[in-house]
Amino acid sequence: MENVISQQSPNEHQEAETIPESFSENIPDSLFNKFFLEVYSLTIFTLRFFKEVFKPPYEFNELMKQSFLIGYRSLPLVAITGFIIGLVLTIQSRPTLAKFGAESWLPAMVAVSIIREIGPVITSLIFAGKVGSGIGAELASMNVTEQIDAMQVSCTNPFKYLVVTRVLSATLMLPLLVIFSDTIGLLGSFVGVNLKGNVSTYLFFSQIFQSLEFNDLFPAFIKTFFFGFAIGLIGSYKGYNSNTGTEGVGKAANSAVVFASLMVFIIDMIAVQVTSFFQN
């Protein structure tokens, strides 16, 4: 029997990224199935990103604008958190090292901790909170107010203009922010060391550079590209495929942060395994 009822039409741009109804309607609505449907949908979205990213025309101006908004505008937050992490880590570690008479190892220990793990992970989590949720909310709001449809009617590929530029910006900006955050973190550590001691700048930084190796710097730097990509991609995915209505905007922002943060930890775990495999 034909079923004619009131129905808000899903948007064409969404249909491409979400699961076909004929496919999903036969699958029981359990949490387990929902998870795999979400993974499927995200995979399609990711494949479309790689398809569109190399295809001209390139949205260079929008990429620059997003890099400014995503990267430059995140500097103050990243600087404050980086400084506090360096300072607190130093103050907290000093008593333990002092017990073993290893206070002189403090700069080296803090540097390795910040550069290898704490700097990239904490900065990425802050970035997921600020940028991931921002992208999710912005795209969801554009979806609700039909701005994405308006873009399509204006002969613009909204995926390329909105998604590709944001994902690329997040991928390129996060590594730079992490370098910046690590540097500020080490300055915070220097302040922490000098709160209860008197260590010269030269001595502090020469100890740091003596303790750091290529294996500390390179994997830590490379993994931040993956963190940035995951945060940008998940934020865009959640926003672009949000449900209509203001509730959808909140949900998109919230789930973008949750899933992006989770992805940061998962990628970090994989990165550690890969790094240790090559080091051994």
Added chain:
Amino acid sequence: MRKMTANTTSIKTENDNKQNGLVVVEMEHLKKSFGNILVLRDINLVINKGENLVILGKSGTGKSVLIKCIVGLVEVDEGKLVILGQNISELKNKELIEIRKKIGFLFQGGALYDSMTVRENLEFPLKRQLLSVPKDTMNSLVKEALQNVGLAKAIDLWPSELSGGMRKRLGLARTLILKPDIMLYDEPTTGLDPITSKEISHLILEVQKKYNTTSIIITHDIACAKLIANRIIVLKDGICAAEGSYTDLKNSADAWIQSFFE
């Protein structure tokens, strides 16, 4: 479909119009469903050049879906949809983009880009569709479009600083800047006070006269329909349930059609 006009030569006229290139939109047995939900069941419609067609119908009867099909935002499942002589379902993406350049769409809320100023909102379609427009030409086009809708002073404002009526006018200006052949209006007067609604209706009429555009207007505002429409169709259960002029439909014996005009 109940034809409320007593025009016995309508089929002959339609064929003549097609031959003269006066038919801009033609739909035959159009169907569209979302999952199990059939939204458009069997739409047959011909719209001529320069015509103002108003679509009435209860919420959720597929009015917005119908105009989204015309602009290619929603793909039809079955049937023939010919826009400006080209069958939409047979077009490749590039050809669809070319057709879209000739169609303007005024969204319900204006769909203004919040991250852009009024000027940038108007420049966006110009940059996208005309690609290499000299700065001076772009400036004069933007100013002309804003003057047409009485918003010349708002050029450097942000969409968030505009009232509901101004947003609709700006949406209209952004759509008109490329002087499209077909204008699609999705509830242009919804959420506006009666005075602003009337202003917008007059504006739509002025635009139609000035650029000789073909307009398809979805509305629940009967005053707007009365002012604008050359022809009105009423959608019900995914089909065109009635068709005619404002007076024809207002004087209809059908109580359901009458209810729209009370």
